[in-house]
Structures are given as structure tokens and as C-alpha cells.
Amino acid sequence: MLLELIRTITENVLLIIKDMGYLGIFIGMTIESSFFPLPSEVILIPAGVLIAKGEMSFFLVFLASILGSLLGAWVNYFLALFLGRTTVDFLISKYGKFLFMHKKDLKKTDKYFNEHGEITTFVGRLIPLVRHLISLPAGFARMNFFRFSIFTALGAGLWTIVLIFVGFFYGSSSVQPIVKIITAVIFALAVLVTSAYYIAKKYKKK
Numbered sequence: 001m002l003l004e005l006i007r008t009i010t011e012n013v014l015l016i017i018k019d020m021g022y023l024g025i026f027i028g029m030t031i032e033s034s035f036f037p038l039p040s041e042v043i044l045i046p047a048g049v050l051i052a053k054g055e056m057s058f059f060l061v062f063l064a065s066i067l068g069s070l071l072g073a074w075v076n077y078f079l080a081l082f083l084g085r086t087t088v089d090f091l092i093s094k095y096g097k098f099l100f101m102h103k104k105d106l107k108k109t110d111k112y113f114n115e116h117g118e119i120t121t122f123v124g125r126l127i128p129l130v131r132h133l134i135s136l137p138a139g140f141a142r143m144n145f146f147r148f149s150i151f152t153a154l155g156a157g158l159w160t161i162v163l164i165f166v167g168f169f170y171g172s173s174s175v176q177p178i179v180k181i182i183t184a185v186i187f188a189l190a191v192l193v194t195s196a197y198y199i200a201k202k203y204k205k206k
Helices: 002-020 022-033 041-052 058-099 103-124 135-140 145-170 176-205
Strands: none
Touching: 002 022, 022 041, 022 058, 041 058, 041 145, 058 135, 058 145, 103 135, 103 145, 135 145
């Protein structure tokens, strides 16, 4: 029943993308990258199917996806930067003692993202659920906007290519097991990249 539901959703998204084209992909990935957890799988895998059929261009799908991912991430980033941080500062200063939190804890978050924001943003874009929210702490910590955008684009670009290729090579009928395997592999890769990053940082300090 679940597989049938997934197949139905994929087929409907396929029709929507065909109707709206690259604009549909852009809008879908903008939503996916913001705080609404729309799975990117139901957008990019059908797009990969259309690319395989010669009905869409890989480059334009990739470009629309990256731009949409960036716009959605920017929405979260600036919400956290301009609205969230002011609210958090106020709540911490007034009620933080009841939660055993202080402004110095926020300063630690700021310091962490200033030092490790790039790897955190990049890896966060590869992890399901986390990639929808990783822009919020970056905004709270006032991470450099240019660096945030670059590493968001890199992480989103890698994930986009993976899903497009899944749709291109496997179609839309039996991708769920493939997506699970690839997600597990990418998660393991993210852990390895993060570990290598911290080892390199530690070695550099020494």
C-alpha cells in the first residue's frame, strides 16, 4: 500500500512538473529547502525520468534545483537572522535561567558556526530532515552569508545530482529501495567527511 501511494504521488508530481516545467522544479525545491518538509525525491526523481526520455534538459533541471534550494535556504537564513535571533536573545535574557541557558551559550553557537559553519552547512544538506532546518542555526549564528550560500549550493548540488541520476537510470517505479541505499551511503559519506574535517583541523592546530 505504501509503495502504491509513493508511486501515485510520483506520477502526480511527474504530471505537475511536465505542466510547469523548470519553474515547477524551482518552486518545488524552494519549498523543499525552506521549513516545509517537501521531499526532494518526489521532485527530482520524476525530473530524472523526463531527462531520460529527452523531455527535459539535465543542465536546466540542475540549475532550477540549485536556485530553488538556495532561495528556500535564504528564506530560513534571513528569518533566523532578523526575526529569530532577536526573539531568542530576548527569551534567553529573560527566561534562560529557568532553562539553564545563558547568552554565553549563544556566543558558543556563534563561535562554532564561525569556525565550522562551512562543513556543518555542507553535510547538513546531505542528511534527511536536517537539510530542511540547517539554515536556521546558520542564521541565528550570523554565519557569513557568502560562505553559507556557497556550501549550501555545494551540498544541495550533490544531493540533486544523486536524485536526478536515480530517476534517470532506475525510473519512477522501483526507486524506494535505491533511495534508501543511497541515503545510507551519503550519510556514511557525510560522517567520513566530517571526521576527516575535524582530524585535519586538529592536525593543523598541532
